[in-house]
Amino acid sequence: MLEIRDLVVKYGGITAVKGISLDIRKGETVALIGANGAGKSSTLHAISGLIRTAGGKIIFDGTDITGLGADKIVSMGLVQVPEGRQIFTRLTVEENLRMGAYVNRDRADAEKNYETALNLFPILKERAKQSAGTLSGGEQQMLAIGRALMSSPKMLLLDEPSMGLSPIMTAEVFGVLKSLKEKGITVFVIEQNAYDALELADRAYIMETGTISLEGSSGDLIEDERVKAAYLGGDI
Amino acid sequence: MINTAYFLSMLISGLKLGSIYAIVAIGYSIVYGILRLINFAHGDIMTIGVYVILMLMNSAGMPIFVSLIVSVGFSIVVGLLIERLAYRPLRDATEETTLISSLAVSALLQNLLQMIFSAQRQPFLLPKWLTAAHRIGIVNLSTINIITFIVTPVFLIILHYILKKTKIGTAMRACSENLTAARLMGVNVNRVVMTAFAIGSGLAVVAGLLLAGEYKTVYPSLGFVPGLKAFCAAVIGGIGSLGGAVTGAFIIGVAEMLFAGLMPTTMTAYRDAFVFLLMVVVLLFRPNGLFGGSEAARS
Amino acid sequence: MKKNRITDSNLIRLVIFVIVPLAVLCSCAAKPKSYFTGIVITIGIYIVLAASLNLINGFSGMFSMGHAAFMAIGAYISAFFTLAPQVKENMCPGLPDWLISLQIPLLPGLIIGGAAASLIALIVGFPVVRTKGHYLSVVTLALIVVVRAVIDNQGDITHGSRGLTGLPARSTILTVYIAVVVTMFVLYRVTHSDYGRGLIAMRDDPVAAQTLGINLVRKKISCFAISAFFAGIGGGLWGHYLTTISASNFYFSKSFDIVEMSIIGGMFSLSGAIPGAMFYTIIPEFLAPLESGFSLGSLKLPTMFGLSNIIMAVLLILLIIFRGQGIMGNSEIILDTWFSKDTYLAPFRKEEYQRLAALIRRRSS
Numbered sequence: 001m002l003e004i005r006d007l008v009v010k011y012g013g014i015t016a017v018k019g020i021s022l023d024i025r026k027g028e029t030v031a032l033i034g035a036n037g038a039g040k041s042s043t044l045h046a047i048s049g050l051i052r053t054a055g056g057k058i059i060f061d062g063t064d065i066t067g068l069g070a071d072k073i074v075s076m077g078l079v080q081v082p083e084g085r086q087i088f089t090r091l092t093v094e095e096n097l098r099m100g101a102y103v104n105r106d107r108a109d110a111e112k113n114y115e116t117a118l119n120l121f122p123i124l125k126e127r128a129k130q131s132a133g134t135l136s137g138g139e140q141q142m143l144a145i146g147r148a149l150m151s152s153p154k155m156l157l158l159d160e161p162s163m164g165l166s167p168i169m170t171a172e173v174f175g176v177l178k179s180l181k182e183k184g185i186t187v188f189v190i191e192q193n194a195y196d197a198l199e200l201a202d203r204a205y206i207m208e209t210g211t212i213s214l215e216g217s218s219g220d221l222i223e224d225e226r227v228k229a230a231y232l233g234g235d236i
Numbered sequence: 237m238i239n240t241a242y243f244l245s246m247l248i249s250g251l252k253l254g255s256i257y258a259i260v261a262i263g264y265s266i267v268y269g270i271l272r273l274i275n276f277a278h279g280d281i282m283t284i285g286v287y288v289i290l291m292l293m294n295s296a297g298m299p300i301f302v303s304l305i306v307s308v309g310f311s312i313v314v315g316l317l318i319e320r321l322a323y324r325p326l327r328d329a330t331e332e333t334t335l336i337s338s339l340a341v342s343a344l345l346q347n348l349l350q351m352i353f354s355a356q357r358q359p360f361l362l363p364k365w366l367t368a369a370h371r372i373g374i375v376n377l378s379t380i381n382i383i384t385f386i387v388t389p390v391f392l393i394i395l396h397y398i399l400k401k402t403k404i405g406t407a408m409r410a411c412s413e414n415l416t417a418a419r420l421m422g423v424n425v426n427r428v429v430m431t432a433f434a435i436g437s438g439l440a441v442v443a444g445l446l447l448a449g450e451y452k453t454v455y456p457s458l459g460f461v462p463g464l465k466a467f468c469a470a471v472i473g474g475i476g477s478l479g480g481a482v483t484g485a486f487i488i489g490v491a492e493m494l495f496a497g498l499m500p501t502t503m504t505a506y507r508d509a510f511v512f513l514l515m516v517v518v519l520l521f522r523p524n525g526l527f528g529g530s531e532a533a534r535s
Numbered sequence: 536m537k538k539n540r541i542t543d544s545n546l547i548r549l550v551i552f553v554i555v556p557l558a559v560l561c562s563c564a565a566k567p568k569s570y571f572t573g574i575v576i577t578i579g580i581y582i583v584l585a586a587s588l589n590l591i592n593g594f595s596g597m598f599s600m601g602h603a604a605f606m607a608i609g610a611y612i613s614a615f616f617t618l619a620p621q622v623k624e625n626m627c628p629g630l631p632d633w634l635i636s637l638q639i640p641l642l643p644g645l646i647i648g649g650a651a652a653s654l655i656a657l658i659v660g661f662p663v664v665r666t667k668g669h670y671l672s673v674v675t676l677a678l679i680v681v682v683r684a685v686i687d688n689q690g691d692i693t694h695g696s697r698g699l700t701g702l703p704a705r706s707t708i709l710t711v712y713i714a715v716v717v718t719m720f721v722l723y724r725v726t727h728s729d730y731g732r733g734l735i736a737m738r739d740d741p742v743a744a745q746t747l748g749i750n751l752v753r754k755k756i757s758c759f760a761i762s763a764f765f766a767g768i769g770g771g772l773w774g775h776y777l778t779t780i781s782a783s784n785f786y787f788s789k790s791f792d793i794v795e796m797s798i799i800g801g802m803f804s805l806s807g808a809i810p811g812a813m814f815y816t817i818i819p820e821f822l823a824p825l826e827s828g829f830s831l832g833s834l835k836l837p838t839m840f841g842l843s844n845i846i847m848a849v850l851l852i853l854l855i856i857f858r859g860q861g862i863m864g865n866s867e868i869i870l871d872t873w874f875s876k877d878t879y880l881a882p883f884r885k886e887e888y889q890r891l892a893a894l895i896r897r898r899s900s
Contacts, residue, residue: 074422
């Protein structure tokens with residue numbers, strides 16, 4: 001579904017991503033785990049076309065999307081839920097969701113997705129006419145995910161969905177991601193919260209200072225001593 | 237003792253001026269909202285529009301409303317060209333850089349007008365039927381005044397509808413809050429920006445016609461200072477907020493006319509300074525304007 | 536790597552940045568009335584203005600567009616001190632008697648003008664620095680409008696919109712370039728002091744700067760006042776160069792000119808003021824002949840007033856698109872050269888010649 005080959009991302013003189021390669025197959029849930037500044041978000045921004053790549057290729061669904069504009073990439077069905085939610089606080093909840101269907105030309109489909117999103121997150125239904133800024137952090141995250149689902153994406157990218165949320169809300173968000181996985185949506189999630197991410201994902205990549213240091217199935221990684229020590233607060 | 241009719245006529249002049257500022261301020265406000273760009277060239281688009289109308293009326297003998305429509309079309313093209321050539325290449329640059337670019341564009345347009353039409357003031361006379369006075373109650377209103385009072389709210393309602401109910405309008409509001417998130421929704425930012433410039437430029441010409449009709453003259457820097465005042469209006473109202481821009485414009489228009497009309501003549505020369513000071517005072521107490529949300533951080 | 540650059544030789548820099556300019560200035564001083572001298576004087580005054588604007592716009596994180604307001608204050612106040620008493624009796628009867636009868640040389644006059652601009656900056660600074668970003672820029676524009684309104688309407692002091700005439704023409708090459716060097720030296724020391732590092736910290740991260748104990752308001756206002764002082768000096772020099780001033784000399788377009796120079800040269804560099812001012816003065820001089828019409832082959836072009844401004848605007852837009860940080864970026868090569876002992880000792884050191892020779896050899900091989 002998504003193939004990344006030797007991706008390089010630079011900011012000014014700093015190389016944030018130093019030639020990484022990733023593969024995500026259709027229907028899979030894959031996590032990218034790493035500490036702050038490992039280059040995870042840069043990777044994701046490059047995939048979404050928000051920043052220019054300095055090298056490498058990104059292939060989505062058989063098409064080379066390297067260097068395409070963010071709007072083109074979204075309309076191809078590769079949608080990102082950005083870090084820190086980034087919902088439109090001055091728009092209503094409903095308008096936020098409708099913005100999610102911006103690239104969706106099929107009215108009926110958009111309407112159906114709207115109903116689905118409201119059913120998935122009943123709290124949003126109650127708040128539909130409220131301005132999104134009045135929602136709590138967890139509700140905003142639900143809205144952000146719901147908004148991303150509005151365009152019937154083939155694949156969802158999530159940037160630190162648990163960031164800034166309470167443990168209860170985090171559990172709820174991961175519950176939602178799990179249900180997406182069960183629906184067969186391909187998910188690529190970036191997390192610092194390694195334990196929850198590994199619980200959710202089929203496979204995972206560990207990223208350190210711009211390179212992939214480890215990869216494997218979640219089951220293997222969760223048992224891996226190095227991962228335990230570095231990311232799970234292991235009891236060694 | 238100030239007589240009521242005088243006061244009323246000043247008030248009406250203020251509202252008229254406010255309407256003109258409002259139409260210009262909206263253009264500033266939507267562009268600023270999306271790009272964080274003070275488009276100094278906005279006032280000059282207004283001037284260009286007036287010159288085009290003048291040419292079409294005088295040389296081609298077109299009726300005023302046809303000239304207006306042609307001029308609106310022309311100015312929209314100019315606005316879009318400016319965006320494409322001078323602002324889009326600077327999309328990722330700092331705010332100061334784009335500010336300078338807009339100053340340069342403004343200088344360019346003013347000098348271009350000067351080169352083509354000379355720096356001399358040229359008379360700009362509206363057809364008689366537009367300036368004919370009608371007595372309504374105790375005040376006199378010309379036809380153009382009455383049109384102004386009808387046209388402004390109509391434009392505002394249409395614009396309000398576009399922003400609130402249409403897809404591109406919602407996208408414009410989304411962009412003005414968070415450009416990155418809007419891009420992640422698949423919004424083609426360039427298209428949104430172009431829409432904003434097109435609306436702003438088109439409206440500017442309408443305002444230009446009303447303004448030049450008021451001044452009865454046109455010259456290359458005609459639009460610059462009124463443009464700045466309209467920007468002050470947008471700032472007072474809280475830039476990025478449509479209702480704010482309109483409220484700010486009426487506050488400035490009325491305050492300016494009342495100041496000019498009611499103050500002793502030694503003070504009236506401070507009219508422009510008064511408008512700018514008003515803005516400074518508002519900013520002191522409301523750093524984001526009267527209706528502006530917190531603008532502090534936008535990624 | 537950097538050491539291989541030929542401009543790192545103290546000798547070369549001495550020649551380019553000190554000796555050549557000095558030669559130009561001396562030749563100008565020999566012909567004080569020539570057209571060329573006028574250009575060089577204008578450049579000098581613009582350097583003072585652009586460098587002082589860079590202190591605010593490049594180093595403090597504020598973006599002021601109101602430099603013309605402080606220029607106007609400096610020009611008028613200094614003129615009140617340097618004009619002949621009989622002239623003042625005619626044009627400025629509203630001035631106090633002691634001031635009318637007083638006439639002092641330009642230099643103290645300039646300092647008084649600068650101090651007045653600085654004082655006004657301190658007063659208006661309080662409201663100005665409370666605003667942020669673009670709002671601050673617009674508020675500084677408002678300052679220009681207010682200053683102009685005051686000048687135009689206090690006719691018995693300022694002679695209104697008719698302006699002041701008969702200012703002594705004392706902005707000579709010598710005076711102007713003494714001002715340039717002093718301004719540059721002071722600003723250079725300011726930006727390289729603890730105070731200056733505090734400014735840069737405030738520009739880069741105001742919150743972090745606060746946690747270091749920097750009082751943002753005090754810092755911004757003081758920076759504004761220092762900058763205004765030199766803007767006042769620059770305004771005074773400009774006034775005594777023109778010898779006839781009115782508020783329209785210090786309106787938006789003048790302010791924008793200074794802002795544009797500062798951007799062209801690079802607002803993060805004080806030295807940027809030098810190429811910025813030169814570019815802004817010299818290019819239009821070359822373009823001016825175009826305006827009076829010229830023939831291109833068989834094509835005869837008519838007179839086109841405003842053409843040079845149009846070309847300047849296009850150049851400016853191209854420049855910021857393709858080199859957004861300005862000519863100098865944020866380096867201070869020129870000032871480092873001017874104010875370093877090494878530069879002036881270089882001709883007396885053997886190793887400088889050896890190094891230069893080595894560099895040239897490497898270049899040519």
